[in-house]
Amino acid sequence: MICLADCNNFYASCERVFQPRLEGKPIIILSNNDGCAIARSNETKALGIKMGAPYFEIKDFCETHGIHVFSSNYTLYSDMSSRVMEVMKSFGIRQEIYSIDENFLDLTGIPELTQHCQNMRKIVKQYTGIPICVGIAPTKVLAKLANHLAKKYPFLNSVCNLEELGEERTNKALQITAVSEVWGVGRKVAEKLNLMGIKTVYQLKIANPKQLSKLFSVNLERIIYELNSIQCLELEDTQEPNKQIVSSRSFGQAVSTRDGLLSSLTYHAEQAGKKMRRQGLFARQMTVFVNTNRFKDDYFSSSVNIVFPNAINSFRYLTQALNQALDKIYQPNIAYKKSGLIITDLISSEDEMTDLFDNVNIKHDDLLPTLESIKKQFGKNAIQVASANLSGTWQMTNNLMSQKYTTDINGIIEVS
DNA sequence: TCTGGGGTCCTAGGACCC
DNA sequence: TCTGGGGTCCTAGGACCC
Numbered sequence: 347m348i349c350l351a352d353c354n355n356f357y358a359s360c361e362r363v364f365q366p367r368l369e370g371k372p373i374i375i376l377s378n379n380d381g382c383a384i385a386r387s388n389e390t391k392a393l394g395i396k397m398g399a400p401y402f403e404i405k406d407f408c409e410t411h412g413i414h415v416f417s418s419n420y421t422l423y424s425d426m427s428s429r430v431m432e433v434m435k436s437f438g439i440r441q442e443i444y445s446i447d448e449n450f451l452d453l454t455g456i457p458e459l460t461q462h463c464q465n466m467r468k469i470v471k472q473y474t475g476i477p478i479c480v481g482i483a484p485t486k487v488l489a490k491l492a493n494h495l496a497k498k499y500p501f502l503n504s505v506c507n508l509e510e511l512g513e514e515r516t517n518k519a520l521q522i523t524a525v526s527e528v529w530g531v532g533r534k535v536a537e538k539l540n541l542m543g544i545k546t547v548y549q550l551k552i553a554n555p556k557q558l559s560k561l562f563s564v565n566l567e568r569i570i571y572e573l574n575s576i577q578c579l580e581l582e583d584t585q586e587p588n589k590q591i592v593s594s595r596s597f598g599q600a601v602s603t604r605d606g607l608l609s610s611l612t613y614h615a616e617q618a619g620k621k622m623r624r625q626g627l628f629a630r631q632m633t634v635f636v637n638t639n640r641f642k643d644d645y646f647s648s649s650v651n652i653v654f655p656n657a658i659n660s661f662r663y664l665t666q667a668l669n670q671a672l673d674k675i676y677q678p679n680i681a682y683k684k685s686g687l688i689i690t691d692l693i694s695s696e697d698e699m700t701d702l703f704d705n706v707n708i709k710h711d712d713l714l715p716t717l718e719s720i721k722k723q724f725g726k727n728a729i730q731v732a733s734a735n736l737s738g739t740w741q742m743t744n745n746l747m748s749q750k751y752t753t754d755i756n757g758i759i760e761v762s
Numbered sequence: 763t764c765t766g767g768g769g770t771c772c773t774a775g776g777a778c779c780c
Numbered sequence: 781t782c783t784g785g786g787g788t789c790c791t792a793g794g795a796c797c798c
Contacts, residue, residue: 378767379764384766401764403765474769517765525787530796532797533795535796565771566771590768592767592769596767632765639765640765684766
């Protein structure tokens with residue numbers, strides 16, 4: 347048996363840990379640039395605020411209903427995530443961290459699973475302040491579904507063990523759950539299934555997997571098997587390196603100058619470089635893209651792909667390529683709203699030794715260690731690529747952010 | 763006026779090969 | 781007049797996830 351444990355309204359719960367007066371109050375957390383609602387407390391959901399709602403449309407509503415609004419504070423959320431994951435890890439024999447707020451645990455050989463997971467809930471709450479829900483089942487898809495039931499039906503007390511629930515009651519639950527709740531069934535597939543008369547999870551469970559595989563994809567076939575307790579999706583407890591690395595951001599204000607774009611892209615080159623080095627990866631290709639407001643009729647986007655002669659991991663080499671990229675895609679008098687890079691064709695530094703005949707040329711940047719030690723000693727802004735500061739108008743707005751309570755000495759809570 | 767960011771996997775179709 | 785068949789690899793784009 348496996349379980350899926352996830353944090354309830356994770357970002358909202360993180361804010362509450364450090365501001366307990368918000369317990370029971372409606373909260374939303376906004377995306378970058380305070381663009382739209384990406385997390386809501388139960389109270390906010392009950393008020394009818396939809397996931398992804400643009401903030402400018404709901405701002406007045408939030409004020410009249412006393413909803414507490416936060417800019418997203420990813421430094422805080424990722425630190426809280428590591429704490430929660432560390433605690434949960436000890437409750438399974440293997441752990442797959444699936445996202446910032448959820449993990450699968452292999453519970454093989456553990457007795458009294460419902461009690462075991464209730465215990466985990468209690469300890470996670472006690473150690474981190476974060477409330478969680480748990481779904482227990484033989485497969486991942488069913489565990490996800492059980493987790494959904496645990497959240498929806500209060501009598502389950504936040505832990506739903508399908509084995510304990512039994513086949514008859516499980517099927518009953520699946521008969522009153524919409525097929526769109528299944529993990530991997532998105533909007534498009536759900537619409538098509540509905541047209542075919544498959545509206546509930548139970549109807550999907552008893553559908554013909556081979557037939558639906560032809561009409562949809564092998565994914566849906568696997569999902570059907572998983573709904574029938576036949577395991578198709580393995581628990582992945584080894585951390586695979588990224589296949590691509592993206593750094594991108596909408597601008598706080600529209601940018602029309604080449605310098606503005608170059609400045610923002612230089613920032614992304616630094617971010618991407620950092621991430622590559624953390625994982626020991628080198629890149630052979632990079633796509634640079636810029637686009638205008640995607641909600642406008644005159645939406646316009648352009649991109650260019652660059653192939654490097656050598657595999658690189660230094661932001662300096664990435665930055666050098668940016669000028670050449672902008673020469674190809676920059677056009678004046680356009681109100682750009684977003685820029686970014688996608689780093690692909692990644693190889694691991696270990697491949698350097700093994701790929702004797704595959705011509706893997708890694709180009710190391712000897713200056714990197716020096717730059718990093720300067721940053722470490724004098725602060726991360728002590729030394730920069732010149733183009734980083736050409737223009738600051740692209741910087742994002744996030745005026746409603748809480749403190750970095752757990753990672754910044756100046757953010758520590760004072761108790762008086 | 764104002765609408766996020768970072769990922770993965772699958773499929774169809776073209777290029778290419780024998 | 782008549783112009784194959786089978787396979788692999790790569791890429792772009794779609795769908796999905798949190």
